[in-house]
Each structure stands twice: as C-alpha cells, then as structure tokens.
Amino acid sequence: MGDVILKVSGLKKNYGKVEALKGIDFEVKKGEIFALIGPNGAGKTTTLRIVATLLTPTDGKVEFMGYDLKKNPDKIREGITYLPEEAGAYKNLTGLDYLKFMASFYAESPRDVDIYIERAMSIIGFKDRLKDKVGTYSKGMIRKLLLARALMTKPKLAILDEPTSGLDVINSLEVREVIKEFVKEGVSVLLSSHNMLEIDFLSDRVAIIDKGRILEIGEPKALKQKYSAENLEEVFRRLVQ
Amino acid sequence: MRKFLNLLKKEIKELITLQLVISLLFTVTLFYFIGSIVQSEVKKIEEKRGIYVLNLDDSQESKILLDGLSHAGFEVNILDEENKDKAIEYAKNSDINLLIVIPEGFGQAASEFQFKDIEAYSFIRSFSMGGSVNAAVVDQVISQINEIISNNFLKANFPDLNPEDIKNPIQSKGFVVVKDVVAEGSASEVSSIVYSQSIFIPVILMMVIVFSSQMVLSAMAMEKQDKTLETLLTVPVSRKQIAIAKMVASGLVGLLSAVIYMLGFRYYMNGLMGDITTSNQLNDLIQRLGLQYTSADYALLGISIFFAILCALGLTIILGVMVENLKSAQTMILPLTFLVMLPYFISMFSDINSLSLPIRVLVMLIPFSHPFIASQNILLRNYDVVFYGIAYMLVVFVILIFICGRIFSTDKVLTMKLRFGKKNLLDR
Structure with missing residues (x-):
C-alpha cells in the first residue's frame, strides 16, 4: 500500500434542512480496502x-x-x-450483452472488451446462463453479475456499497474472496457495509461513521486493541455510547 | 461516437420488447378486422336498394311509377298478397326491410291530380349501420316517386318544355378562389376531397408525438424502477449523450410504432370511408388551385414535424427525470397528451385563425400546434406562418435541451421527484 488515490476533506451534504454529512475526512491508498461502517442513515451511501x-457535495473537497x-x-x-x-x-439484455455494453465504455479496443468479458466470467460462475436475459436471473445472480461488471475493468477504485447484499453465505464468501483477489492485482476498494464481521475480514482500514461524522479511523486490529474489544461491533458500540 | 452508438443500441433493445411487438400486432390486426367488417357492411348497404311493393291499384299510372323506380336503380319486387295486412305479416316473417303499398285508386286519383298517400313500412331489425340506412332508402324512394309523377304531369301539360327547366329555372355556376387562382368548380367538393386526403396528417402527427414521448418516459421510468440509472451515470460517457441516446431511440421506436399503427388505422378508415378516389375533373381542379403537396411541401412539413418531435422529446426527458416508476410515467404523460390533443382537435374541427385572440396565442405557444397549422398553411401557400412555427420550435427545443443538460449534469437527475398529493416539485 502506498500513494493516496482518494482524498476526502471536510465533506458536507445537506438534503434540504437535513445534514446527511457534517464534514468528513478520510483517504484511500492505492491497493487497499477502505471500509465505511455504521448504522443505517449514518451517511455511508451518501459518501459513496x-x-x-x-x-x-454541499461543501468540502x-x-x-x-x-x-x-x-x-x-x-x-x-x-x-x-x-x-x-x-x-x-x-x-442478456447477461453477456449487459457486460459487453458496460465494457464498451472503458475499452479502448474490441480486444479489451474480450479481456473484460473473460475476467467477468471468471467472477460470475454461471457462464452457461450468460446468454439468457437478465430478467430471468435470481437476485443473487444479478448481484454477482453487477459485481463482475464493477471489477472486470480493473478500475483504479471500485466503490462497492454493501457488495454482498442479497447473497447467501456461500456466495458472500466467494464474493469476498474475489474482492481480495482483485485488490492483490492493484485495484483499490472503497466499500460500505453494516455487516461488521464482513468488514473485519475484508478491510485494511475502516472508518466508523455515525450521524454524518467519522468517529474513528484505523486498522480493524488496532481499533479492537484500542477499545479492548473482541470485534468491530463492540468498538462501534463503545464509540457511540 | 462509438459510446453513443452503444447507448443507442441498448436503448432500442430495451424499448423493443416482446410486449410492444405483441401490442402492435394485436392493434393492427384489430384495426384490420374492424375495417374488414365495416367494409363488408358498407358493401351490403350499397347493395341494399331492393324494395318490396304491394300494388293494390294495378293501373297504368302505378305501372309507370314502378318502371320509373326500376330505371332509377331500385330492385323492385312485387308481392302477390291479397291485402296490406297480409303483406305486412309476410314482410315481418321474411328478410324484407322496406315495403311500399300503393293504394287502390292511386292511378285514377293521379290522373285527376288528386294524389293518394303511398304507405312505406320500414322494418327495423337492428340499430346497426345497415339498419339506419333503410330510413334513407325510404326517403330516396318517395323522392323518386314524386320526381316521376311531377315529371309525367309536366310532360302531359307542357309537352314542349323540359320538366327540369320548369322545376329549376336558374342554374348556378360555382367558382373556387385560392389566393390568386380562380377556377370553376364546387367549393364543397374541393374542401371535402382536400379534407379527406389530408385527414391522416394530424392523426400521424398526434400518434408520433404521443408514442415517442411515451417511449422516453418509459425509458427513464424503467432506468429508475430497475435501478440501473445510478450505474449508468457513473460510467465514463457524457450525460448529454445518455439523454440524447434516449431521445433518439425513443423517437425512432415511436416513429416505427406510429407507422405500424397508421397502417392498421388506414385499413380501418378505408373500411369506413371506402378508397378515396376522385374524378379526373376534380383532380384537375385541385391541381389548378395548387391544393396538392409538392415534394418541397412534404419536406417542409417533415421539418415541422421533426422539430415538434424534438420539442416533445426534450420536454418528456425533463418530465422523465421526475418519474419514479412506470406507474408515475403513465400519469406524467397525461399533461403532454393534452398539449398535443388540443391543437389536434382544433385543427380537425376548426380554423385556428377564427379563434379568439387569447386562445389563439395559447395555441401558438404550444410548440406541437405548429405542424398542425403548417399542414393547412402549406396547401394555402402561407409559408410565412410555417417558417415562423419552425423557428419558434427551434427556440423552444434549444431552451429545453439547455434545461435538460443542466439537470443531467447535476444530481437533480437522481433527486428531483414529483410527488402527487403534496404541494409541488420536491428536491430531496
């Protein structure tokens, strides 16, 4: 992990009179998984x-x-x-047409599209259904298709909001492994989740966010030590109490 | 350009669904089916000039009368019943629609110019188109009988004169004036044929505008309902291209749908009105008056329609930003449909120039009014009005695209919503 690729400073967002973000600061470094954790309405999705x-943004940079x-x-x-x-x-659209459509915006040549599709297929795991229409897919299949779409181009930064939402245990584990694999290949990830066990497993650093403010930032292990907690849930509870 | 074409391809694939194809085919088939039924009914009516006659008089005069009816194109069937009641009873039990009873002594009375009433019995067996036509046949028969009797009387008393000259001593000679051209002919015939030949133009216009607008709204609604818009807005393609691709795809699919619907509608109208054919004389008159679209006229009308569609699509994409799902899209189409229907009905049933000033201004402010206005003014060679309309629509379109670009380049594309039941537009 090295250079900072994303720098957020003093970020504020208001929806009318509601202050969703009250000035948050964090950085994401190249090749790291940075997670925002917090309860519903904390401001995670707005940040992403x-x-x-x-x-x-209403204010900030x-x-x-x-x-x-x-x-x-x-x-x-x-x-x-x-x-x-x-x-x-x-x-x-069929699953394949969807991937091709999305790949076309990032590809510089038809060869690139083929490479992206190949990569997506390795993530998806249901290649035999790729020529079927998306309308016939289950919720879990759609989620994996979308995750493959987000990672197939090997972006500099993949922003994943609740990446395992709607997936069963086995598929969730697979997805987590896929994310880790891509990070090894140089992709940085900014993700959010309220599943703190997932974050504990995946992330290099976390920001605990509540009511539009970041309460703490650090490596999961360091945070657990600092607050003498067994897991991130306990850290979070101590921070908000 | 490659990215735009990809977007366009995706939009078209999303819009041409199996449901749309089935709905188009179903409507065309339905129109064709109704058209065929109406056409066969019309044919039956045209053939239905057969009348049944109970002649209780049997005089020379009544025979002359029946010969006259035959010569006038009626198929005269004589009944052999003894009296009126039996003839009515027979007609009731048969498929007879019209029974004429010539009373006893009719000939004798006619020779003394003291006429006895002829009784006409119409048997109503349905209230369909065919049923209503029987009443018209009765009038034709009675009118023909009067014609025959009066002509015979005039011939008998004024053998040197033509009965027609006595009945209509003054004939009129009609002229039609369009701009600087004066030509001999009937104004009502010219109006009726020009109207019937151009009746399709406002219908096509209305359908194309409504269909295209509906497509844009559906496309936007589907993006929001299926939660695909957020992803699309984060890919490296300009937001304007996303909006324009939706507009172009919707315009193309809307146009295609309208053409297919029009084919079905044409079958239906042909069934209702019959194939519109005109005599060479009338065609010549219309040509001399310049009441025909030239190729340049069609191009001008096409430009006017094109700008109206652009305005409709521009307006709809702004409305589309506010919809949340397909249901709210259906609600949102109503005000737009009203804006198209207003000039449509005015142009069909009235002359925009004859409206009061405030209403005329209101109609002229609606961009979709201008192709309707253009379709008539091109025929009448009032090109200034047509060019003014095109310029006005261009200005409206530029304003709409500017607003659209502003909305798409900000987060209003996601946050702007129209909530019904609350006061107004709300930004979340």
Missing part, C-alpha cells in the same frame, strides 16, 4: 454516491488521482466503478 460523481470532483467528474468516472446497494441490470 458523492465519490462516484452521482451527488454534488474530493480529489481522485489528483482530479477535483467538482471540476473533472468525467476524468474521475474513467478511473472508478460503482456498485450501488440496490442496483439492477437491464432486464431485456
């Missing part, structure tokens, strides 16, 4: 959506690979992929 260029989010959102989109918590795929 801002970094993914979907929402405009987001820099990705030296590009300012407000000034160069198009440049940022070239280096990131985003997997929303509640995402879907186009029902009338």
